[in-house]
Amino acid sequence: DTAVSQTPKYLVTQMGNDKSIKCEQNLGHDTMYWYKQDSKKFLKIMFSYNNKELIINETVPNRFSPKSPDKAHLNLHINSLELGDSAVYFCASSVSTEAFFGQGTRLTVV
Amino acid sequence: SQELEQSPQSLIVQEGKNLTINCTSSKTLYGLYWYKQKYGEGLIFLMMLQKGGEEKSHEKITAKLDEKKQQSSLHITASQPSHAGIYLCGADSGGSNYKLTFGKGTLLTVNP
Numbered sequence: 001d002t003a004v005s006q007t008p009k010y011l012v013t014q015m016g017n018d019k020s021i022k023c024e025q026n027l028g029h030d031t032m033y034w035y036k037q038d039s040k041k042f043l044k045i046m047f048s049y050n051n052k053e054l055i056i057n058e059t060v061p062n063r064f065s066p067k068s069p070d071k072a073h074l075n076l077h078i079n080s081l082e083l084g085d086s087a088v089y090f091c092a093s094s095v096s097t098e099a100f101f102g103q104g105t106r107l108t109v110v
Numbered sequence: 111s112q113e114l115e116q117s118p119q120s121l122i123v124q125e126g127k128n129l130t131i132n133c134t135s136s137k138t139l140y141g142l143y144w145y146k147q148k149y150g151e152g153l154i155f156l157m158m159l160q161k162g163g164e165e166k167s168h169e170k171i172t173a174k175l176d177e178k179k180q181q182s183s184l185h186i187t188a189s190q191p192s193h194a195g196i197y198l199c200g201a202d203s204g205g206s207n208y209k210l211t212f213g214k215g216t217l218l219t220v221n222p
Contacts (some may be wrong), residue, residue: 043198043212099210101153
């Protein structure tokens with residue numbers, strides 16, 4: 001069973017569109033995250049939720065909005081997509097000192 | 111803010127050779143994590159170090175955290191093509207909110 005699963009794995013879309021990436025974890029963890037990995041492979045945290053509450057919100061455009069309907073899900077919605085949003089987005093969940101990552105969603109904005 | 115420097119940025123070795131990847135922090139580390147990323151896959155957790163001087167091994171991979179808890183090294187013995195990928199170190203600087211900050215990664219290529 002996949003511990004942290006993201007969908008879709010690949011997403012190609014046009015500028016200006018609105019898209020969502022879904023993330024689910026079956027580990028029973030309280031905390032979930034979204035990370036962005038840019039073209040230079042630099043991973044940067046975007047958001048963190050603990051028990052459906054936002055606890056970390058780094059400097060990210062307002063076009064990005066995380067939504068956590070329950071503890072096992074943290075979805076990322078992006079409005080008015082821009083070329084610079086092209087990247088790989090990773091979801092993760094953690095308990096105590098270990099974090100587990102999804103396989104990533106490669107977003108390409110054309 | 112926490113900053114992590116990884117070196118080298120990329121590394122090409124012949125199969126069977128040993129190699130070392132370094133990770134240096136600008137601040138004292140609360141926890142240091144090593145992950146491996148293969149193309150098209152997520153980040154695979156390798157190991158976590160918390161105590162100064164700690165050393166952990168998993169198969170042919172050994173990671174150490176120095177006494178001052180500001181530098182870690184990842185050593186692979188007798189490398190194999192299956193070791194190829196991007197190795198990332200991540201740091202937890204402590205505090206009430208758990209948050210990992212990553213280095214830029216080291217791309218490892220192992221030639222048969």
